[in-house]
Amino acid sequence: MVKNKMTATKKISLRFPRHLVSRPVVYHLIKDFNLELNILKANITSEEGHMVLELKGERADFDKGIEYLTKSGLIIDTLCREVTRNEERCTDCGACVTVCPSSSFTVDPATREVRFEEDKCVVCGMCILSCPSRSMELHF
Ligand code: SF4
Ligand code: SF4
Known part of the structure; x- marks a missing residue:
């Protein structure tokens, strides 16, 4: 063989x-x-x-x-999976901030903009389920 x-x-x-x-x-x-x-x-x-x-x-x-x-x-x-955010869809609603176990999301105190730090993501998928605008995407 x-x-x-x-x-x-x-x-x-x-x-x-x-x-x-x-x-x-x-x-x-x-x-x-x-x-x-x-x-x-x-x-x-x-x-x-x-x-x-x-x-x-x-x-x-x-x-x-x-x-x-x-x-x-x-x-x-x-x-081989990773989670990314479709920036055009995100409405900065903040639903993902509380569900993320790795603190990948932070809220800018001045603008209330929700920032996403991909390098902190552990690909648990929680934000995908919680995002009302389907901004979070799973890629293989
Ligand atoms: S997949 Fe999990 S760890 Fe990654 S950003 Fe979403 S909630 Fe946070
Ligand atoms: S839940 Fe979705 S729409 Fe809301 S802030 Fe997070 S990524 Fe943006």
Whole structure:
């Protein structure tokens, strides 16, 4: 069988219960599956952990790494997804501000304009459900 040497780069969003937070999954992804890894975001609450990683490696190693994460009990919420805002649609209503767990939205105190900082987003999708004008969009 010819080994698939194709390189893959993917963003994944992981969710895991608090008792798994201290598991060295990142270490194993690098050491056991030869993956390059970049932690884009990490957010630990009293309920769960949420981490967004960018993984790069050979396709076969990537698939094995994903299998390892799944078998370890981690929930892979998303693969290669990101949330963006359609600025033309946004009415600055503020509905997204209170639902966002990563404080990606802030309200300008002077203008009441709602700002969106994409780099804080952990791709949970809450703002997509709450936005009345459908400004928030999910992309693969
Ligand atoms: S998807 Fe929306 S609510 Fe969730 S973290 Fe990103 S900006 Fe915040
Ligand atoms: S909920 Fe939608 S329309 Fe309202 S401020 Fe947020 S992105 Fe804009």
